[in-house]
Amino acid sequence: MESQELSGQIEKSREEPKKKQLWVLADRKAQKNGPHRTIYWVKKKAKDEDGSVKGEKWTQSHKYIGEWSNNDKAGYGIQIYPNGDKYEGTWENNMRCGNGTYWVLSNGKLRREYTGEWMDDRRAGRGAFFYKNGDRYDGLWANDLSQGEGRMIYANGDIFEGQWHEGKRNGYGSLTKRNGDHYEGQWVNDKREGQGSYYYKDKAKMFVGEWVNDMPKAGVYTQVEDEELLAKIPEKKHFTDPYFQPDIPILRLKNAAAVLETAMENVKRERASYRAQHIPIEAMFTASELDELERAFREAAQGSLFVDLLSLKTLLEGMEIYPLDKDIMKLVKVCLKTDEEVTEINFETFVRVFALLLEESMNNVEVEQQAVPEPVKVEDSVQFVKKLNP
Numbered sequence: 001m002e003s004q005e006l007s008g009q010i011e012k013s014r015e016e017p018k019k020k021q022l023w024v025l026a027d028r029k030a031q032k033n034g035p036h037r038t039i040y041w042v043k044k045k046a047k048d049e050d051g052s053v054k055g056e057k058w059t060q061s062h063k064y065i066g067e068w069s070n071n072d073k074a075g076y077g078i079q080i081y082p083n084g085d086k087y088e089g090t091w092e093n094n095m096r097c098g099n100g101t102y103w104v105l106s107n108g109k110l111r112r113e114y115t116g117e118w119m120d121d122r123r124a125g126r127g128a129f130f131y132k133n134g135d136r137y138d139g140l141w142a143n144d145l146s147q148g149e150g151r152m153i154y155a156n157g158d159i160f161e162g163q164w165h166e167g168k169r170n171g172y173g174s175l176t177k178r179n180g181d182h183y184e185g186q187w188v189n190d191k192r193e194g195q196g197s198y199y200y201k202d203k204a205k206m207f208v209g210e211w212v213n214d215m216p217k218a219g220v221y222t223q224v225e226d227e228e229l230l231a232k233i234p235e236k237k238h239f240t241d242p243y244f245q246p247d248i249p250i251l252r253l254k255n256a257a258a259v260l261e262t263a264m265e266n267v268k269r270e271r272a273s274y275r276a277q278h279i280p281i282e283a284m285f286t287a288s289e290l291d292e293l294e295r296a297f298r299e300a301a302q303g304s305l306f307v308d309l310l311s312l313k314t315l316l317e318g319m320e321i322y323p324l325d326k327d328i329m330k331l332v333k334v335c336l337k338t339d340e341e342v343t344e345i346n347f348e349t350f351v352r353v354f355a356l357l358l359e360e361s362m363n364n365v366e367v368e369q370q371a372v373p374e375p376v377k378v379e380d381s382v383q384f385v386k387k388l389n390p
Contacts, residue, residue, distance in 0.1 A: 032068035095121040218263040
């Protein structure tokens with residue numbers, strides 16, 4: 001009798017479906033795939049001075065409206081951040097990726113800050129940035145900074161078009177000012193540096209030469225024939241007495257061309273270290289030259305991202321460049337902008353050290369440098385020096 005009751009209970013338990021635990025049901029409901037309406041995040045309220053919390057203990061932190069894939073934001077979606085800022089665009093793996101617009105909350109209103117391409121939650125690709133002061137940048141981005149070709153329209157009416165590097169004007173570019181003045185030439189670390197020309201609209205004059213720290217240093221200053229400007233100069237009134245210029249001996253600089261050339265070369269030599277610190281390495285060498293330098297660096301690094309100074313010296317000697325140990329340390333410190341001792345360097349620093357060695361060899365500064373053999377083929381060191389000091 002007891003055995004029959006037991007078998008009946010077993011059969012009944014088989015027929016009845018097992019009740020799922022509550023956490024399993026809740027977890028299934030929490031799985032996010034496809035489009036959702038709104039997902040809210042909450043956080044604990046800040047405590048008052050007396051340590052108490054008024055009302056609910058939790059408050060809304062931020063929210064997301066859009067598409068999901070395996071619990072990650074993916075596809076099109078709108079994110080409202082805790083500070084009130086908003087992003088509207090595409091997502092991938094929980095990060096902004098693709099095209100989208102970011103808005104910032106300012107004085108109770110949303111102001112568009114950036115519209116363009118994103119990669120891994122950072123501005124990357126082509127996009128437009130609208131600054132709070134009224135400036136606007138249109139161009140290429142990398143790692144959240146302007147990088148490559150771009151145009152900046154300043155709030156005061158000035159316009160810059162040219163190369164950018166890590167958020168600063170770096171490379172070749174032109175600046176057209178609101179008053180008609182125009183600069184065209186090299187930029188380093190957000191300032192005019194190197195070879196450049198400046199046209200003074202009101203004076204109809206032009207300076208062509210070397211610039212240092214945003215100021216003209218050595219060059220030629222000449223008059224530009226501008227018929228339109230000359231037409232604006234008022235004629236002398238009929239009752240004005242004629243003025244005759246007395247004879248004055250003409251002063252001329254002896255060997256003017258040689259003096260100018262020497263002055264410009266001195267500027268280039270004095271600024272070589274500064275320019276080597278800030279000019280992008282892509283502007284120093286061609287792509288093929290950088291590939292050859294990188295191949296030589298990898299062989300010396302043996303799988304690492306760095307080489308020690310002994311390996312660096314061996315690498316340079318293999319390229320038939322023979323600097324002293326103290327010179328290597330000096331150049332490394334210059335490139336890294338540090339006074340501390342350095343034990344190893346990465347590829348970019350190696351390229352900058354190599355660039356300075358080429359510059360010093362061209363100026364006969366205690367470094368003996370011959371033609372570079374295989375595997376590193378820098379086609380023409382003179383061409384490089386011209387890039388370093390355009």
